[in-house]
Structures are given as C-alpha cells and as structure tokens.
Amino acid sequence: MDVLLTQFLRYPAIAQNFSIKEWELLYRQSKSAQLTAAVWDLLQQFGLTDKAPPKAVNHFYSQTLLVQRQNAFIRFELEKVYKAIGRVEQNIILLKGAAYLLLDLPFAKSRRVADIDLLVSKSNLREVEKELMFYGWIKTKTDNYDDMYYREWMHEIPPLKHINRGSVLDVHHNILPVIAGKAPDARKLINQSIRLSNHPFCVLSPADIVLHSACHLFHEGEFEKGVRDLYDLHQLFNYYGNNEEQVSFWDELLDRAIDLKLTQPLFFAVRYSHLLFGTRIPQDILQKTQSLMANKVQVLIYDFLFTRIFVPHHPSTKNIGFSIARFFLYWRSHLIKMPLRILIPHLIKKSMKGFTEKKAKDNKIEV
Amino acid sequence: MTSNDSDSIRKQMQSGYVFKNGPFNLSLKTNESNVLESFTRLYPASQSISESEFIDFHITIQCPSVLRRFYRPQIQFVLDGISPFKPLPRHESFPLFEWGLNWCVATHAHQYFMLHAAVLEKNGLAVIMPAPPGSGKSTLCAEMAFSGWRLLSDEFALINHDTLTLTPFVRPISLKNASIDIVTQRHSDAVVGSIVHNTSKGSVAHLRPLDKWFSRQDETAIPKWVIFPRYQPAAKIATSKLTKAHGMMNIISNSFNYAELGSLGFKLAERLTEICDFYDLTYSNLDEAMDFFNTLSASAEGK
Numbered sequence: 001m002d003v004l005l006t007q008f009l010r011y012p013a014i015a016q017n018f019s020i021k022e023w024e025l026l027y028r029q030s031k032s033a034q035l036t037a038a039v040w041d042l043l044q045q046f047g048l049t050d051k052a053p054p055k056a057v058n059h060f061y062s063q064t065l066l067v068q069r070q071n072a073f074i075r076f077e078l079e080k081v082y083k084a085i086g087r088v089e090q091n092i093i094l095l096k097g098a099a100y101l102l103l104d105l106p107f108a109k110s111r112r113v114a115d116i117d118l119l120v121s122k123s124n125l126r127e128v129e130k131e132l133m134f135y136g137w138i139k140t141k142t143d144n145y146d147d148m149y150y151r152e153w154m155h156e157i158p159p160l161k162h163i164n165r166g167s168v169l170d171v172h173h174n175i176l177p178v179i180a181g182k183a184p185d186a187r188k189l190i191n192q193s194i195r196l197s198n199h200p201f202c203v204l205s206p207a208d209i210v211l212h213s214a215c216h217l218f219h220e221g222e223f224e225k226g227v228r229d230l231y232d233l234h235q236l237f238n239y240y241g242n243n244e245e246q247v248s249f250w251d252e253l254l255d256r257a258i259d260l261k262l263t264q265p266l267f268f269a270v271r272y273s274h275l276l277f278g279t280r281i282p283q284d285i286l287q288k289t290q291s292l293m294a295n296k297v298q299v300l301i302y303d304f305l306f307t308r309i310f311v312p313h314h315p316s317t318k319n320i321g322f323s324i325a326r327f328f329l330y331w332r333s334h335l336i337k338m339p340l341r342i343l344i345p346h347l348i349k350k351s352m353k354g355f356t357e358k359k360a361k362d363n364k365i366e367v
Numbered sequence: 368m369t370s371n372d373s374d375s376i377r378k379q380m381q382s383g384y385v386f387k388n389g390p391f392n393l394s395l396k397t398n399e400s401n402v403l404e405s406f407t408r409l410y411p412a413s414q415s416i417s418e419s420e421f422i423d424f425h426i427t428i429q430c431p432s433v434l435r436r437f438y439r440p441q442i443q444f445v446l447d448g449i450s451p452f453k454p455l456p457r458h459e460s461f462p463l464f465e466w467g468l469n470w471c472v473a474t475h476a477h478q479y480f481m482l483h484a485a486v487l488e489k490n491g492l493a494v495i496m497p498a499p500p501g502s503g504k505s506t507l508c509a510e511m512a513f514s515g516w517r518l519l520s521d522e523f524a525l526i527n528h529d530t531l532t533l534t535p536f537v538r539p540i541s542l543k544n545a546s547i548d549i550v551t552q553r554h555s556d557a558v559v560g561s562i563v564h565n566t567s568k569g570s571v572a573h574l575r576p577l578d579k580w581f582s583r584q585d586e587t588a589i590p591k592w593v594i595f596p597r598y599q600p601a602a603k604i605a606t607s608k609l610t611k612a613h614g615m616m617n618i619i620s621n622s623f624n625y626a627e628l629g630s631l632g633f634k635l636a637e638r639l640t641e642i643c644d645f646y647d648l649t650y651s652n653l654d655e656a657m658d659f660f661n662t663l664s665a666s667a668e669g670k
Contacts, residue, residue: 024421028447055392055421062477069627315448 003311005029008039009231010278012046023056025316033227033312036063037110067112071101074113077167078102081116082200084135088127091202093119093193095172095212099203100232102196107235111228115159115168119204121190122173129157129171136163145349153179153342175212176219177337184260206240206249207256214269215262221333223309223326227276230310233269234277241280250285263292272306305329373407376415380406385422386414389536389584390525391472392421395464397428399442405461405560409539409575413582424471428464430457446471455566462563462571465541469522472536473623479534480526480635481623486519486533487511488588489664493533495524495593495643497621500568503598503650506546509574510653511660513554518580519588523623528631531639532587537580539573547572553653590639592663593618596648596656604655607647614645 004025008014018026030039040060043049049057078098085092094102097113120128133139137160141147150158155174161167176183192205204212213236217229240249257266267289273279274286293299308325311317334343376384380403383396388410397403427445431454435441440457443450444467451470455463473481484497485508494516498504505521512518519535526533539560542550547570551557558575593614609617618636619625625632650656 020419020421028425032448053421055423058478059423059475062475065477065629066627069629072629313448 003029003317005033005035005039005312006227006276006310009035009042009234010276012042012048015043015046015048015051018051020053023053027056027059029312029314029316031059031063032314034112034225035228035231035312036060037067037112038107038228038231040064041107041110064110067110070112070114071109073167074098074101074116077116077162077165078199078201080135080165080167081118081132081169084137085120085128085131086200088131089120089124091121091190091193091195092200093190093202093204095119095175095204096216099209102199102201103203105235105239107232107239111232115170117170117172119172119175119186119189122186125157125171125173129160132160132169132171136165137161137167137169138163140168149346153177155183175215179339179342180337181339182261182336184262188260205256206246207253210236210240210253210269211257211260211262211266214265218265218268219333219336221330221337223329224313226310227312230269230273230276234273234279237270237273237279237281241282250282254285254288257289258292263289267293268302268306272310275307276310372412376407376412377403383425385416385418385420386410387416387420387584388414388468388538389520390534391423391476391536392416393468394422394425395428396426397460397464399428399457399460401458401460401561402428402464405573406464408558409560409573411578411581413578424468424475426464426467426471428460428467459563459566461560461573462541462566465539465573468538472523476525477624477627478528480528480625480628480632480639482524482526482618482621483522483623484524484621485521486524486535486588487516488519488533489516490668491589492591492664492667493519493588494660494663495533495590496596497524497593497617498596500543501598502596503546504596505540505542506549506598507596507650507653507656509540509542509546509550509557510553510657512540512576512580513550513557514657516660517583517588518576524590526590526635526639527587528635530587531590531635531642533590534587535580535584537576537584539575541568542572542574544569549653550574590643591667593643593645594648594660595646596650598651599649600651602649602651604652604659605647605649606659609645609647611640611645614643615640617645 004022008026026039027036030036043052082092095117097111098116100108100111101113139158140161141158147158150156154177156170156172160169160171174183174186175189189204189208192208193202194205195202203209210233213233217226240246243249257263270281270286270289274281290299305325305328308321309329311322380395380397383394385392385394425447428442429445430436431441431443435454441454442457442460442463443454444452444463452467482495482497484495485504487494487508496504496508508521518537519533521538521540523536524533525536547559547562551559560573562570562572564570595617615636618639622632625636628635648656648659
C-alpha cells in the first residue's frame with residue numbers, strides 16, 4: 001500500500017523529506033479522509049510543522065480551526081441535550097465522537113464530531129423522543145416507509161435535527177440493526193456503562209467502546225470515512241491498550257467480544273489497524289481473534305477487499321482494485337444488515353422510490 | 368492576451384491549467400468552451416505558474432453525466448473530487464467557476480479574517496466596501512478601478528490576522544443587469560465577457576480588471592475606511608459618519624468567517640474597527656460618488 005496519507009500516519013517522520021507536491025497530496029488526501037486536523041496534530045507532536053510549506057500550514061490551520069469550532073458546538077449541544085432529556089433518562093450513554101470528546105481522549109481534540117450519537121434503553125425511547133421534539137429536535141425523514149425501516153429493523157430511530165441550530169442526534173437503542181439477528185443484548189451494554197465524573201452523561205466501558213467502533217466500521221457499506229474510522233480504532237487501541245490503569249484491557253476485550261458474539265468485527269479491527277498503522281496489538285490477541293474466524297480462504301478474501309478500501313476516497317487513489325472492493329463490500333453490508341427475505345423487497349421499494357421521486361440531494365448547496 | 372497564449376491555455380485546461388490568483392494557486396480543468404473563452408478573455412496569461420507549485424484548489428468544471436451533455440445540458444463544479452453544489456444550466460459554466468472559486472476561498476482560507484466586500488486602494492490606504500447585492504457595490508468598485516484606484520478585490524477583503532493588512536485577490540468584477548451597460552458606456556476601454564442571462568442573480572457579465580492590478584497582487588494595503596454604499600435612484604449624494612460600535616456590528620455581519628474564528632474573530636473585528644472610519648453612502652450619480660472617495664483619499668494625504 002503506497003498511499004501517502006496512510007504511510008504518513010504510520011511513520012510521521014517521513015514528512016521530514018516531503019517535496020512541495022507531497023505536502024500538497026498529504027493535505028488533499030487528509031482532507032478527503034477527514035483527517036487534516038489529525039495530521040496537523042501529528043506534525044506538531046513530531047515537531048515537523050516548520051518543515052511544512054506556508055501554503056500547507058494555512059490549510060492545516062484552517063481545517064483544524066473548523067474542527068475546534070465544530071467540537072465546541074457539539075459540547076454546547078450536549079448541554080442542551082441533557083437539559084431536554086436528563087429528567088426522563090437517568091443513563092444517557094454517549095457513543096463514538098461525543099463520547100471521545102467528553103472523555104477527553106487525546107485524539108478527540110483533532111477529530112471532528114459531526115453528529116451526536118446516544119444510546120438509551122428501549123423502554124425509554126418514546127419518552128426521550130417526545131422530550132427531544134419538545135426541545136426542537138425534529139425527525140428529518142418524514143416518509144412512513146423510512147420511519148418503519150428505522151423503527152422495526154434498525155438499531156436507532158430516524159435522525160433528529162434541531163430546527164434552529166441544526167445539530168443532528170442519532171438516538172440508538174442498540175449498536176447493531178436488530179433485524180440482522182446479530183445485535184447484542186443492549187442491557188448488557190447499559191449495565192457495564194460508566195458515569196463520567198465531570199459531565200452528566202455515561203459512556204460505554206472501554207471494551208464496549210472498541211467493539212462498537214469496530215461494529216460500526218465493519219458493518220458499514222460505504223467506506224468514505226473508512227481510514228478515519230480505522231484510525232479511531234488505532235487510537236483507541238493505543239489509549240486503552242497501553243494504559244497502566246487498564247492492564248487487563250486486552251483480555252477483557254476478547255472475553256467481551258466472545259460474550260457479545262462480536263469476534264468477527266474485533267478480528268477485523270485488530271488485523272487491519274495493525275496492518276495499516278502498525279498498531280501495537282499483543283500477539284496472542286491477533287492469533288486468538290484469527291483462530292475464531294471460520295476459514296483461511298475467507299480471511300484472504302477479506303484481506304483483498306479491506307486493504308483496497310482503506311484508502312482516502314480521493315481522485316489520487318482510485319483504481320480498479322478499489323472499485324472491485326467497493327462493489328463487494330457494499331453488497332456485503334446489505335447482506336449482513338438484513339436477511340434476504342427482507343432485503344430484496346427493501347431494495348425494490350427503494351429503487352422504485354428513486355424512479356418516482358426526484359432524489360433530493362439535500363446536502364448540496366444551491367448557488 | 369495573444370492568440371498563441373490563449374491557445375496554449377486552452378490546451379492546458381484539458382488536463383488542468385495552473386495559475387496564481389491573489390494569494391492562491393489554482394488548477395482549472397475543463398473542456399467547456401464557455402469557460403475557455405471567458406477565461407482567456409478575462410484573465411491575463413501572465414498569471415500562469417509552474418506545475419511544481421503547491422496548488423490550493425483543484426477545480427474541474429464538467430458535465431455531471433453524459434446524458435446531461437445533451438438533454439437539458441448541465442454543468443457542475445468539482446473541488447478535488449467533491450461536487451458541493453447542485454448543477455447549473457450549461458450556459459452558466461463561467462459564472463459557476465467564479466462563484467465556486469468564491470466558495471472555495473470563503474470556506475477554506477481561515478488564515479484570513481474575511482469580509483464580503485470590495486477593496487480598493489490609493490496611496491497605500493484602502494477602502495473596504497461591504498454591501499448586500501443590489502447596493503451598487505460592484506458598479507462603484509468597477510468605476511473606481513477604472514478611475515485611478517487600485518483594485519484589490521470585488522468580493523473579498525482578505526485581512527491578515529497579525530498585521531490587519533489587506534491581501535489583493537484580483538478577479539473579474541461581476542456586473543449584474545443595468546450596471547453592465549453603465550460601466551461599458553462610461554469606459555470604452557472596459558473588456559466585458561459574454562452576458563449570461565437568467566441566472567439566480569439575473570443577467571451577469573464579468574469585467575476584466577486592468578492588467579496592472581493583476582500584476583500588483585503581491586502588494587498589500589492598509590485598511591482605512593469602511594464604506595457602506597447604497598444606490599438609490601435619483602437620490603442626491605448623502606454621506607454620514609457612523610459610530611465605531613455601529614461599524615463593528617456591520618463588519619461582523621459582513622464577515623464570511625467571524626463565527627469560525629471564535630474569540631479571535633471578535634478581536635479582529637475590534638482591532639479593525641479601531642483603525643478604520645465608517646461611512647454610510649447613498650448615491651445615484653457615480654461622478655458624485657467618486658468625488659466623495661477622492662476627497663477622502665486627499666484628506667488622508669494632507670495629514
């Protein structure tokens with residue numbers, strides 16, 4: 001794999017000898033992977049910022065500024081979320097970015113949090129949704145089919161968007177789609193959750209944080225943020241795996257994965273994080289997770305696909321191998337998300353809608 | 368531009384023509400004849416740079432699909448593989464390039480405090496003119512840029528965080544509707560691109576700035592006056608000095624990145640307010656307006 005961005009993330013010191021054009025490519029690839037602020041953070045850690053040409057510095061500075069602004073906004077919105085639902089839900093569990101942010105994990109300050117992901121117990125879901133609506137968070141997908149799709153089959157309700165401030169909440173009651181039959185018992189996750197000392201929220205246990213991040217990435221069908229998400233895992237492994245207060249982390253992680261039947265995503269997480277970023281993973285964890293995989297051929301196929309998909313989705317990296325991997329991984333995600341008896345009608349319904357309705361590209365700006 | 372130059376630029380645009388514009392290096396790739404024609408008419412060939420430079424923005428103007436080349440032809444703006452806008456009708460391809468480039472700068476160049484404003488300079492001191500569409504800002508800006516004031520920008524005040532100096536970003540001036548005729552009638556030497564009708568802003572044509580303004584793009588200027596112009600048909604010229612508080616609020620509301628800069632944005636608006644004088648200007652006659660600007664400039668010289 002000779003992608004500049006991932007090489008740099010693995011060996012930041014190579015920036016020492018970058019040409020102007022390599023700096024440009026590093027910026028462009030990191031931007032498309034949403035890792036500009038992380039790259040700048042690494043350059044600072046390695047004392048390499050003065051090697052960067054002024055134009056690169058400007059871009060990294062600008063993008064880092066935007067990440068800081070967005071994360072300050074997310075912190076503000078979290079206060080509002082607590083105000084809205086703190087009364088009806090005692091244990092609001094933050095997931096992913098929002099959790100990393102309030103846990104003050106070292107990499108969180110240079111990681112952009114787009115949406116707020118929450119986990120609440122299923123029995124409180126109605127009440128939570130009602131209160132959020134009262135405080136201005138409204139359903140964005142108003143279509144009945146979409147609504148049913150989320151509520152019956154998925155692990156979250158349709159995204160809620162604040163009518164004035166635009167923040168988006170994804171309210172979960174599980175970490176995997178329930179229809180797939182692979183979702184763990186959410187009560188197990190909630191029981192192990194940890195209350196933050198300086199904020200009125202909870203987070204998952206370290207092992208569950210990692211497993212959720214792995215589930216999320218390896219059940220996805222679109223890998224636009226794939227490198228970023230795998231880099232999250234690399235950072236989580238670094239943080240919890242080398243922490244003196246968490247000496248038993250790796251054993252707990254493996255036991256937990258077996259208990260929740262999530263050994264496959266864990267295998268992928270340790271394997272590809274190690275392959276791409278050289279993450280320090282204990283040898284026995286690499287071996288044990290691999291031995292739980294069904295067979296060697298499967299591993300070879302996955303290696304072929306994942307090593308090609310974990311690149312910045314940027315014009316400079318796209319090639320035929322990438323397109324093949326994207327095609328198969330896209331279909332894999334659908335097949336593992338729901339059984340065929342539901343998937344086929346779902347896809348037909350979706351494609352019919354595509355013909356009858358003008359597809360609204362709502363994230364595009366009108367000039 | 369000689370026909371040799373423009374042929375060479377057309378050829379390079381097939382794979383990406385690289386050029387410097389203000390403080391930015393750009394690559395523009397397109398096959399669209401409208402863009403090729405307008406570009407070679409409105410930008411000087413002297414801005415061409417080497418491909419080994421750091422390119423800030425990789426821009427492509429292309430049809431969104433083969434179908435859209437023929438059926439209700441459309442055109443889209445692509446920044447380094449990402450298409451941020453809805454496509455436009457194909458005949459709007461050149462304005463799309465100009466507007467798209469504005470968007471690139473406004474959403475990326477936070478090393479500057481950016482105001483949506485025209486900027487012109489005389490004797491090293493600059494007038495900043497922020498104004499909403501329809502206020503006659505571009506017409507005034509064009510008039511000044513052809514009457515002895517140096518053009519820095521028609522759309523962007525790029526303010527340095529440390530020194531507060533203004534960096535030039537010389538681009539074709541976007542004239543709308545009636546102002547297209549006004550400017551070409553007053554200045555026989557004005558070069559204007561083809562008029563594009565029925566855009567979201569009405570009829571649009573771009574005016575080529577004098578080549579000397581392009582060639583002085585490395586010379587910064589010091590902000591001195593902030594003028595809020597308002598065109599009012601048949602009105603006699605009226606000017607009034609604004610309080611600093613009022614001026615600062617207006618700076619903030621005309622900024623592209625006040626919010627993004629956080630507390631730094633507030634400090635920059637405050638520092639800029641301290642060194643500037645603020646005026647409201649109501650006018651209908653361009654000669655009267657020019658007298659006002661020239662008197663301002665002369666008064667600073669006298670001190």
